[in-house]
Amino acid sequence: MSDFQLAPQHVAFVSWVREKAIEELADLSGDESGRVNRPLVQAMGKLGLLRALFGGEPGSPPRDAAALKLCLLREALAQVNGEAETALALQGLGSYPILQSGTPEIVERWIPRVISGEAIAAFALSEPTAGSDAAALELWAEPDRTGWRLFGEKIWISNAPDADVYTVFARTTRGARAKGVTAFVVPGDAVGLDGSSLDMLSPHPIGRLTFDGVAVDRGDVLGEPDKGFAVAMRTLDLFRPSVGAFAVGMAQAALDATTDHVRTRVVHGAPLARQQAVAHRIADMATQLEAARLLVYAAASAYDNGGDPGGITRRAAMAKLYATEAAQSIIDSAVQLHGAKALQRGHLLEHLYRDVRSLRIYEGASEIQRSIIAREIIGRGATT
Ligand code: COS
Numbered sequence: 001m002s003d004f005q006l007a008p009q010h011v012a013f014v015s016w017v018r019e020k021a022i023e024e025l026a027d028l029s030g031d032e033s034g035r036v037n038r039p040l041v042q043a044m045g046k047l048g049l050l051r052a053l054f055g056g057e058p059g060s061p062p063r064d065a066a067a068l069k070l071c072l073l074r075e076a077l078a079q080v081n082g083e084a085e086t087a088l089a090l091q092g093l094g095s096y097p098i099l100q101s102g103t104p105e106i107v108e109r110w111i112p113r114v115i116s117g118e119a120i121a122a123f124a125l126s127e128p129t130a131g132s133d134a135a136a137l138e139l140w141a142e143p144d145r146t147g148w149r150l151f152g153e154k155i156w157i158s159n160a161p162d163a164d165v166y167t168v169f170a171r172t173t174r175g176a177r178a179k180g181v182t183a184f185v186v187p188g189d190a191v192g193l194d195g196s197s198l199d200m201l202s203p204h205p206i207g208r209l210t211f212d213g214v215a216v217d218r219g220d221v222l223g224e225p226d227k228g229f230a231v232a233m234r235t236l237d238l239f240r241p242s243v244g245a246f247a248v249g250m251a252q253a254a255l256d257a258t259t260d261h262v263r264t265r266v267v268h269g270a271p272l273a274r275q276q277a278v279a280h281r282i283a284d285m286a287t288q289l290e291a292a293r294l295l296v297y298a299a300a301s302a303y304d305n306g307g308d309p310g311g312i313t314r315r316a317a318m319a320k321l322y323a324t325e326a327a328q329s330i331i332d333s334a335v336q337l338h339g340a341k342a343l344q345r346g347h348l349l350e351h352l353y354r355d356v357r358s359l360r361i362y363e364g365a366s367e368i369q370r371s372i373i374a375r376e377i378i379g380r381g382a383t384t
Contacts, residue, residue, distance in 0.1 A: 036163070318369070
């Protein structure tokens with residue numbers, strides 16, 4: 001990891017995270033079931049890694065999240081334990097809307113349990129006909145005496161159907177697109193909520209949810225009715241750079257493995273690294289990686305420093321776009337330089353090759369990130 005503008009306490013934090021992940025989480029990882037790995041999440045809770053998502057000291061209420069800390073955590077974990085990285089990130093994505101927009105009662109009900117790893121959280125936005133176009137979502141909130149009843153379906157929801165708490169985005173005003181969406185907190189054991197797991201390219205807890213009259217009352221609203229779209233978008237402004245950090249961590253692991261390999265693998269009587277085509281490819285991989293990392297930490301700083309919301313959104317989109325595309329290319333090059341053994345099931349690169357693919361799709365596909373960036377530059381006249 002480069003120490004670009006990192007304070008000594010951040011460098012120490014990264015070393016501590018990596019050490020703990022290697023010493024205390026390795027034995028709990030390797031779950032290929034595609035379901036939530038509760039012992040792993042609980043262990044991260046005990047280590048204080050989940051609390052680190054949101055800042056604050058044990059015993060005190062968590063503070064708002066810091067993007068820099070989140071990115072450091074994700075990059076550090078991604079280099080040594082992708083499963084732990086993803087489990088941690090999903091806890092954050094699912095619960096951040098609660099911390100950001102929940103009433104003090106809702107925050108108190110869920111956040112301590114999420115931080116301890118006792119409760120699993122999930123972010124439920126996507127639907128069968130509303131993925132990239134999130135404002136087209138149709139899960140319907142039918143008003144009733146005390147609040148609403150939810151009817152409809154969500155899909156591609158990480159941690160579903162195992163989560164204990166879902167942040168659910170539902171339509172409260174028909175025909176109003178983004179202006180008619182409300183964010184609700186829904187317990188995983190709510191009557192009328194059902195779900196199933198989906199089998200993916202890379203084992204990942206993800207599933208489908210069905211809502212058949214799930215009751216939510218006014219106290220379960222995150223923020224205000226019809227203002228939930230911004231709750232989702234603000235959450236993604238925080239998490240998109242951190243997806244970039246995940247990508248950077250994976251790419252660093254691939255580059256490290258490849259550097260070792262080309263130094264030691266002898267072909268035609270000399271180490272592979274002596275071939276200029278190979279050395280130049282390593283140089284390109286390292287340069288892409290450094291550029292990705294700089295964009296990620298620039299976006300994280302922009303988020304933490306506040307200021308122009310359009311600038312935060314644009315930088316978040318740039319970081320996610322560039323870092324995930326770069327990681328895919330770096331990992332592909334790493335596979336190529338290793339040859340067939342990288343494709344053998346169980347090899348580090350075989351894992352990374354499968355794991356990296358989804359990053360260019362979830363939390364807004366690369367094409368959506370380009371649209372967000374273009375809209376800011378062309379539509380709003382933003383300059384970089
Ligand atoms: N922060 C706060 N508010 C935001 C925001 C942000 N980052 N981005 C948009 N909004 C607000 C806008 O200000 C607007 O509100 P007003 O009408 O009151 O001004 C409203 O939300 C609608 O925004 P916009 O007009 O930009 O909506 P669009 O339908 O054009 O779509 C995109 C916006 C494409 C950005 C959105 O649909 C998106 O992010 N799609 C990808 C979804 C995604 O990432 N899914 C993955 C789920 S998690 S795995």
